[in-house]
Amino acid sequence: MTTTQRPVQMGLPRVRPRAGMSAADRPEVPELVDRFGRVARDLRVSITEKCSLRCTYCMPAEGLPQIPRERLLSVAEIVRLVRIAVTDLGVREVRFTGGEPLMRHDLEEIVAGCAAAVPGVPLTMTTNAVGLEHRARGLVAAGLSRVNVSLDSVDRAHFAELTRRDRLPAVLAGIRAAARVGLTPLKVNAVLMPETLAGAADLLQWCLDEGCRLRFIEEMALDADHAWDRDSIVDAARLLDVLGGRFTLHPVEREDPASPAEEWLVDGGPATVGIIASVTRNFCDACDRTRLTAEGTVRSCLFSDDEVDLRAGLRSGATDAELAAQWRAAMWDKWAGHGMDSAGFEPPRRSMGAIGG
Ligand SMILES: Nc1nc2c(ncn2[C@@H]2O[C@H](COP(=O)(O)OP(=O)(O)OP(=O)(O)O)[C@@H](O)[C@H]2O)c(=O)[nH]1
Ligand SMILES: C[S@@+](CC[C@H](N)C(=O)[O-])C[C@H]1O[C@@H](n2cnc3c(N)ncnc32)[C@H](O)[C@@H]1O
Ligand code: SF4
Ligand code: SF4
Numbered sequence: 001m002t003t004t005q006r007p008v009q010m011g012l013p014r015v016r017p018r019a020g021m022s023a024a025d026r027p028e029v030p031e032l033v034d035r036f037g038r039v040a041r042d043l044r045v046s047i048t049e050k051c052s053l054r055c056t057y058c059m060p061a062e063g064l065p066q067i068p069r070e071r072l073l074s075v076a077e078i079v080r081l082v083r084i085a086v087t088d089l090g091v092r093e094v095r096f097t098g099g100e101p102l103m104r105h106d107l108e109e110i111v112a113g114c115a116a117a118v119p120g121v122p123l124t125m126t127t128n129a130v131g132l133e134h135r136a137r138g139l140v141a142a143g144l145s146r147v148n149v150s151l152d153s154v155d156r157a158h159f160a161e162l163t164r165r166d167r168l169p170a171v172l173a174g175i176r177a178a179a180r181v182g183l184t185p186l187k188v189n190a191v192l193m194p195e196t197l198a199g200a201a202d203l204l205q206w207c208l209d210e211g212c213r214l215r216f217i218e219e220m221a222l223d224a225d226h227a228w229d230r231d232s233i234v235d236a237a238r239l240l241d242v243l244g245g246r247f248t249l250h251p252v253e254r255e256d257p258a259s260p261a262e263e264w265l266v267d268g269g270p271a272t273v274g275i276i277a278s279v280t281r282n283f284c285d286a287c288d289r290t291r292l293t294a295e296g297t298v299r300s301c302l303f304s305d306d307e308v309d310l311r312a313g314l315r316s317g318a319t320d321a322e323l324a325a326q327w328r329a330a331m332w333d334k335w336a337g338h339g340m341d342s343a344g345f346e347p348p349r350r351s352m353g354a355i356g357g
Contacts, residue, residue, distance in 0.1 A: 026332045030324075031090040032290055034300070034334040040290035041092045043085045045078060046356025047110060048294050050103040052130040054164035055150070057191050058352045060224040061164060064099070073296045075106050077314050079113035081292060081323070086118040088324040091290070094118070096125045097356045099294065102132060108142045115143025124148070126189070126357065129174030130167050136177040147178050148187040153199040154206045162195060175212065185213055192216040192234045192275075200239060201246040208271050215261050215274035221340055222302065224351035230340065236262070236275045243273065284337030290327075291356055298327050300334035302355055305348045 021035045032040035049064045073081070085091035094114060101107055114123055122145045129149045132139075151171055153159045159168040179186050188207050190196055196203075200216070207214040216239055221228040243249060249264040252272060260283040261274035284301075291299040296311030308330035313323050339345050348355075 023329060023332065026328070030088060030328075032328060032331040034331055036285070036334070036336055038285075038287055038334070039090070040300075040331055040334075041090060041288045042095070042290070043082065043091045043093070044095045044097055044289060044291045044356055045082065046098050046292065046294045047078065047096055047101050047107070048072065048099040048103050049354050051098065051100040051128070051353055052103060052165065053100070053128050053167065055152075055191070056162060056164070056225070057193065057219050057223045057228075058357070060351075064224070064351070064354050067295060071295050071311075073292075073294065073311065073314075075109045075113055077296065077311070078110050078292075079117050080314065080320075081296070081310060082114045083117040084320050084324050084327070085290070086121055088320060089327060091121075093122045093124065096123070097127075099353050099356070100128055100130070101125055102127055102130065102135065108135070108138050111139060111142040111144050122146070126150070127174075128163075129171045129178065131170065132174030133170065133177040136174070136181045136183060140181045140183060144183060146185060147183045148189055149175050149178070149212075150189045150191075151175070151203070152190045152193075152196050154203050155199050158195070158199055175210065179211065186211075187213045187215060189276075190214065190216050191219050192239060193219050194232065194234055197234060197239065197242050200242050204243060204247065204266070204273055207273075208266065213272065213274070215276055217276040218279040220278050220302070220338070220352070221345070221347040222352035222355070222357070224353070226347060228347065230279070230345075233279055235280055236277055239275065240264070247273075249273070278338075279340050282337055282340075287334075287337075290331055293350075293354075293356060298330040299355060300331050301338065302352075302357075303338040303340075303348050304335050305350065306333065 049067050051059060054061055054063065082094055111123055123143055124146050125144060126148045152162050156168045160166040175186065190203060204214055218233055219228060240249060247266050249266060252263040252265055260276045263272040263274045266273055293299055296314060297307035297309050299307050308326055310323055310326060313326060
């Protein structure tokens, strides 16, 4: 686990991690700083636990237990928290995720409400693209800036096996519709597993043909079935070997050293393929993420089950300042990193789909 000490940038006080730092040690700044000197600027909002697919690395076959409607944040509650995040807490980008955000019929209202509340802030979505074909235009009109789409294989049988649903045609149609209406740059996320390797070159060729930016992602211990095994991680070297059989790849110097994806130029460029090595070369020391779950808790790290409930305050008359203070306190306690390489590592209780990836 990386615990590199990083100074807080941009004029904020320098915060040094030290054992036993308490709430009283938090500097009086509006931003979402933590004890390790990081500042969270990237808000990921889960809006549902429901999903149209059942990816084996994420969901149980039967889906997640349904969240009763009254426990889900409403459109107005999501918009209010997004406004607080941007205007009071220094958030600069908002991503809708889940579960599958397209499962919410009021997604367009959520996007439009946020676009009006925080004009100029990029509003993005991570989606499996099932049904996006019919909603892409409406989402652009509502104010969505771009989308990232999960797609692990362009082989229909293989896709059905990985997602437990035969929906590849809908996903490809969704990606094409999103690209047509300008939800770009459109990135494709593929979780890297032994099963993904066989079709990796075909997937890259498809993305090159369609003008999408493909990133492979190391599988993390966030599957609902708890079948993840550190020793069966497929690493970048194995993937590069497979892709190298069909393409010429050259590593690209990272423009942004904090960016999680390492990039390779494909056949001389300009197209690239990326690898997000969340496990073997984690980027926790540069983490700038804060999360809201669909039930309105702040989750400071994907791997930390310590959540702070904002919904209770939202529904009992808390002021913006009170909600912001709760959010700051939650982020101050953020962990150094995920710890997947530490002895005695235990996966979190919630799986990826229940957190909001
Ligand atoms: N370790 C770690 N991995 C994450 C986190 N959030 C997302 N991921 C992984 O990164 C992959 C890509 O996430 P996206 O939702 O596309 O977001 P992103 O890469 O931040 O998006 P861009 O800003 O478009 O590059 C996901 O498939 C997850 O596997 C996080 O907070 N920590
Ligand atoms: C949980 S999904 C939610 C959004 C949407 N349903 C989708 O699939 O894009 C968000 C991202 O998490 C990734 N993901 C899910 N489980 C993962 C795991 N165990 N390890 C790494 N990434 C995972 C997915 O590939 C996807 O890119
Ligand atoms: S990764 Fe996304 S599409 Fe796949 S099961 Fe999880 S939430 Fe659904
Ligand atoms: S695992 Fe936690 S600390 Fe690491 S990048 Fe993800 S959210 Fe940030």
